Amino acid sequence: MVLKRVYMVILLIWCIYPLESVIPPHRYRNQNQTIARHGCNPKCGNVTVFFPFGMDDPKCYASKPFEIECRHNNNTSQGHRKPVPYLKYISLEVMYIDIQDGTVGIKNPIFHLGCGKTITGINLEGSPFVYSQNYNSFVGVGCQNAAILSSNDTILTALTACVSMCYDDLEKGNDIDISSCRGSYCCETSLPPYLSAYNISTETVEVKSNIKAECSNYLLIRAEYSNFKYVYDEYNSSYWVPILGDLKKQKDVPAVLEWEIPIHTPNNSFPEFRTDGSYNCSYTNVTSSLYSQSGWRCSCRDGFEGNPYIQEGCKFVATGDSELRDKRKTREKWAIIGVSSSLGTILLLLVLWWLNKFVRKNIEKKRKEKFFKQNGGLLLNQKLSSGEANVDKIKLFTLKDLDKATDHFNINRVLGKGGQGTVYKGMLVDGNIVAVKKFKVNGNVEEFINEFVILSQINHRNVVKLLGCCLETEIPLLVYEFIPNGNLYEYLLGQNDDLPMTWDMRLRIATEVAGALFYLHSAASQPIYHRDIKSRNILLDGKYKAKVADFGASRMVSIEATHLTTAVQGTFGYMDPEYFHTSQLTDKSDVYSFGVVLIELLTGQKPISSVKEQGLQSLASYFLLCMEENRLFDIVDARVMQEGEKEDIIVVANLARRCLQLNGRKRPTMKEVTLELESIQKLENQCNAQEQQEELELAGNEDSQFWAAYSTTSTAGQTSDSKTSTLEIMPILIK
Template identity: 60%
Template sequence: MILQLAIHMIIFICSIYPLASAQSDCNTTCGSVEINYPFGMNNPNCFLGKWFEIECRNTTSAADQIPYLKYTDMEVTYIDTVVNTVNIMSPIFLWNCNGKTDIPVIDLRGSPFVYSQARNKFVAFGCNNFAFLQSNGTTVGGCVSFCDKNEEVNYNIYSGTIGCYGQYCCQTSLPLHLSEYNATREDLTNKSSDECNYAFIANDIWLGSSYYYDEMRVRFIDLKKIHHVPAVLEWEILNESMNISTLEFSSGSFCNTSNLTSSQNKNSGWTCSCQIGFNGNPYIPGDCNAIPGFFNDKNRYRKWVIVGISSGLGSIILLFGLWRSYKVVRKRVIKKRKEKFFKQNGGLLLQRKLSSEEVSVDKTILFTLKDLQRATDNFNINRVLGKGGQGTVYKGMLEDGKIVAVKKFKVQGKVEEFINEFVILSQINHRNVVKLLGCCLETEIPLLVYEFIPNGNLFQYLHNQNDDLAMTWDIRLRIATEIAGALFYLHSVASQPIYHRDIKSTNILLDEKYRAKVADFGTSRLVSIEATHLTTIVQGTFGYLDPEYFHSSQFTDKSDVYSFGVVLAELLTGKRPIPIVSSEDTTNLASYFALSMEENNILDIIDKRLAKEAEKHIIAVANLAYTCLELNGRKRPTMKEVILELERIGVQDRKFNTDQSHEGIELSRIEDHQHFGGYSMSNTFPAISCQTFS
């Protein structure tokens, strides 16, 4: 008997260990709502299957966060693991409301959720209205509301009234097992009406309160502001989710079969509760704890003392053996989890790349999850530096005081971007490319650690008002030269050519001295020295994307040159690559810039903050940007030619600032600009004359 119990306990430890360990690492609040297991966020170990996943969304005011059931897209306001309910915001069905009809889709079939029959009512508002509640194509309920002839609906009638019984509105109970429904209506007068009608399922406590009725009445006057009302879902643990019976070994909890989601009244799942005298979360092993003072009755106390003494010696021996077994099992589970995550995150693929002759990677630091959790305050939302298509970047501080940026990739199992960025950045050593410090592979979601770049990105300084840095011409020219130098290094100097494939101002970071650092190599690719192009699925950012690549799916080094040309146009004009609101005929900066060059209007679109700053050299850079934006990639310069031309302009600019002794400058023709790096610009542009900026 003792041996059998010990075996059961070991099986229990193995089955719940990932769950129990995950709980300590899980975020348990979103805004003002407490998120209790089996519900959870972010890490799959924090919730029991996809139906219980919570997505914590930012509000428009950014002052708070709101939890949503991710797979049903319903806002959550309260989770109760004692009675197995979750309070949600349920949508309203609208008819003829300011000309608007909205019939939402409510379908929870296959999920562990149903609308609570005991806690909700189906309610309809309108004049001479017959409202039907339908489920699976069958009418399962309905009610009728009447109005006096020629009298408009007066919602004030409900203030302070409990119930809704036919005048202007009506209500009825819900059937059992309601997981899918829709609402329909008929006009009892058989006449088309412009009256606003609506129906919904709502929490009957919310309906029965005069305070909420008054609040509801005020909201219903302006229907445009009403989209959802409070309602209650009941839930169970579906049979296929986990072996819930193992929880009964946990002190203080017990589980029963349920048929909550089965319309045939068959066993469809489990619900668990803490035993009498205990409270806590019954779905977490060991979380049901005795209520202090509950067992003070003398007879009950004596009974438990006798039982405790009689079983104490055997329990001590058994527990010692189980403790030793637990240590062994725990060590094995941790090792297997690390191996699983290592393989899942592409560790084997990474090892093959590192051992191949074509990739040479310097030694990088392997961080532990514990190190990075401590550095980022357990990936606190307040530490977020930015979010992108591949993941979220957090600010962290290592034990030695060094500030770092930690990138947490989004999708587990899809680690090509992670491996790609790790391999590429590990072999780049350039002052204008963000430096990779290390990685963490033994976690469910792969992590990369970079040097921390403190001053944000170039897009913010160009397009947002910022008093910290005046974007003078000298600074812009220097930043352009640094970006071009980094791209020249990637294309021509690195041991194997690298195409960045996502050059844009948001991927140009600025360090403490406002030097440019090229970042985000998730979509970058290594290419052979002999290769002329890379054929891939089109990826990139609209506004920066090479039109030739978009049409042919062939990415070349000249595609990076085109994206750089857009960044150069941003630096010159201060305009966004895709304007938020534009009165121009063109839809993006590249075409608008090229059109202005062709029509000899380039001075009209130069950033006014650059007024009367080195006009001749600004025009020279505009010429360069125009060649980079050529639709025919063969006519674009290489990055080597670009960097040589920028450095030549920079030298002349510094000499001009030193020797300038007059106020006006006349530029005759663009052909006056010399060749650079063997690439001629004289045949590319129309004639342009330069006047002073207004």
């Protein structure tokens, strides 16, 4: 990347300091240069007619638009008839032809028109000529008027305009200095590009002034005098004076047309065009805005002069040894400047690159340190040093790794959003799929540190596994194993015939969640109260096994403590009423929340739902009411009723009712819940196995009867030595 930037700078410097000579060639110094084709007249009056322009014979000009007509006008003070060149295509007088710049000077008419009128100007459409935007400008002369230059079509689209106003009379009569037209008595504006045809008009402008609007306006396109290449002569000296004087007596002003050789010009019109070392030709775009290349032009190379449009028309200029030495010295000087500047710039860029890298590295280091402190890094270190967290298998991820894994935390990678943050799906460089949780810290990192410390100590097959974390960002990140089948809440509500939630699956999931909570309450190094057990926080892996997740609200308590007083936190519909009123968190709070999940598995209903005319009602309250009124099977899920034994369903329902006791002391422990669910599951499995065994025995009896009949039939008519018993056939069937 650095070398690429250095290379680009070198190119830029060489463009600024070219190694070629900067001395421009002297035009038309060679008196023996070729101007026109052989046998063609190169002069008309004082104007030199360079090919591709020409007169008289069609072979003397490139095409019809380049034809020059030499007329004799009475335009001298003595009345002499002087030859004057005209561009026959538009019948305007030619003042000069420049083949190096590709321009031709003409006398453009001044238009006199009244207020509110429109007049059509010179039409160059279809020709190789356009009004030069660089050399010309549009001028309006008059008082309280707007001069408008518009397109030459039916719509008359305005291309450019200017406004001129008068507030007092001119002291010098009608003399106007065009070079200082700034809106007072006259106005001036630039031309649009590719102007080949136009209309001009005026409109009256209302202004508070003693001078009324004039209806005799003078609108014209004229060339800047400093750029005009007209050779002075005594008969046309007025064109060098910037003061136009009385425009009523003047018919035209100088203007500049640009030209090119159209691409569609037949090749036989330029038989001389062959590549040699004396001239350059290139494509141009002078007359058309629709194409990138509309024609081409040529010019003599440095050291040559003449007409590049004629074979061998560019002649070498013998400028003398001293001038050649000066050119060579100039080239050497610019070469030294260019090379020195390039090397100096490269060195400067390398130094700046190193400084930039050094500064950015320090800024990034301080930024990471800031985020580390902000995201609880100091608190985490304290937990680690005190032995509260176990990080033997926890990996510290970099922001770069997780940013790449989640495709810059793309919204399409969002797995879910909750009160603590947003979870994204990601793929690490080793191909492992992970879940990345971005916390909503808002200045409080306790939930993040709490979940990190708790999960770092848990190692259970039914608890989501923490893989690592990242503290380099403004918002801390935790990385978990990816659980592909969503959560229990969504699966219960979105089940279908293709993948139903069977009674066996429900019983197994309930047993797995109960076992995980029993582990947290009793078997972990320190008792852990989850505090937010709900179906949304129970994830299902690839084999639809339960994984308890979201430990941001969890709390660790000492073994001796019976309860923990905290700010009430949980989810409506799952929250323990006793905890809600006393703020005393115990293991029985998780038992209550698990009882609600157990009811969800039995009924397939939401924890908060609309029940007939009663409006919103918690599922737990409605379940207990149905149990009291002996209407349990009215709310049990139809699939559960179809697949489960009524005795087992009643046992599970009674267990759920015990978990939902308002008095926490009357609720069973998670150990008791786990053992009871496991016994129900074992009994269910035994019943299923017994049914399968009975089906197999029934099928075996039918096979035995068939083969016994077959054996009796086949032994009839045989001798006693050749008889085969049924007992001898059975081992073969078993094999």
